[in-house]
Every structure is written in structure tokens, then in C-alpha cells.
Amino acid sequence: MAERLAGAAKLPRGELQRFEIDGFPICVAHVESGRFLAVADTCSHEDQSLSEGWLDGCQIECPRHHAMFSMETGEALSYPAEEPIETFTVAVDGDDLLIERGAVAA
Numbered sequence: 001m002a003e004r005l006a007g008a009a010k011l012p013r014g015e016l017q018r019f020e021i022d023g024f025p026i027c028v029a030h031v032e033s034g035r036f037l038a039v040a041d042t043c044s045h046e047d048q049s050l051s052e053g054w055l056d057g058c059q060i061e062c063p064r065h066h067a068m069f070s071m072e073t074g075e076a077l078s079y080p081a082e083e084p085i086e087t088f089t090v091a092v093d094g095d096d097l098l099i100e101r102g103a104v105a106a
């Protein structure tokens with residue numbers, strides 16, 4: 001069942017924001033194309049919030065050691081991160097986002 005993030009669709013384009021679902025931190029991005037993407041907020045390298053990093057297209061850069069991740073697949077694209085991060089399916093419902101575990105919908 002999808003979890004509702006109230007007001008999350010108001011996030012401006014090009015920005016990242018951290019949310020929590022049942023205490024689990026999620027990083028939501030509103031990419032320049034207009035899509036919303038969501039991944040686990042904790043870097044797979046060390047305990048670092050990715051929402052404090054930078055968005056580059058559909059990729060996110062960790063602010064601590066600058067590993068890049070695909071926000072579409074969760075794949076670690078550069079060192080020092082080697083393990084992927086979890087991705088979530090995102091649907092827009094008015095001003096809210098509906099988040100579900102699993103591959104990101106197109």
C-alpha cells in the first residue's frame with residue numbers, strides 16, 4: 001500500500017527534500033523534467049543524508065565523499081559507494097506524493 005507524503009508535490013523543481021515514512025528516511029527529488037523520484041535517504045557508503053547533497057539530472061551526489069547514485073535505479077555510479085540504494089515508486093495526487101517500494105515508475 002502506498003504511503004502519502006502530504007504537500008510533497010509542492011517541492012520546487014531542481015530540489016531535494018527529506019521525508020520520513022514510519023521512521024524510515026526518504027529523499028524525494030523534483031527533477032527539472034518535472035518527474036518526482038524517491039530513494040532511501042541514507043548513503044550506502046556511510047551514514048549520510050543524501051538529501052543534503054546535490055541533484056544532477058536524475059542523479060544525486062552524496063555531500064560527504066561525492067559518490068553519485070542513479071535516482072531511477074538506485075545504482076551507485078561512482079566510488080566510494082559500491083552498494084545501491086533503495087528506490088521507490090512515486091505517483092502524484094494533487095499536492096501529495098504517493099510512495100511505494102519497488103522500481104521507479106516511468
Ligand code: FES
Pocket residue numbers: 043044045046047048062063064065066067079080081
Ligand atoms: S558517505 Fe556517501 S559517499 Fe561516503
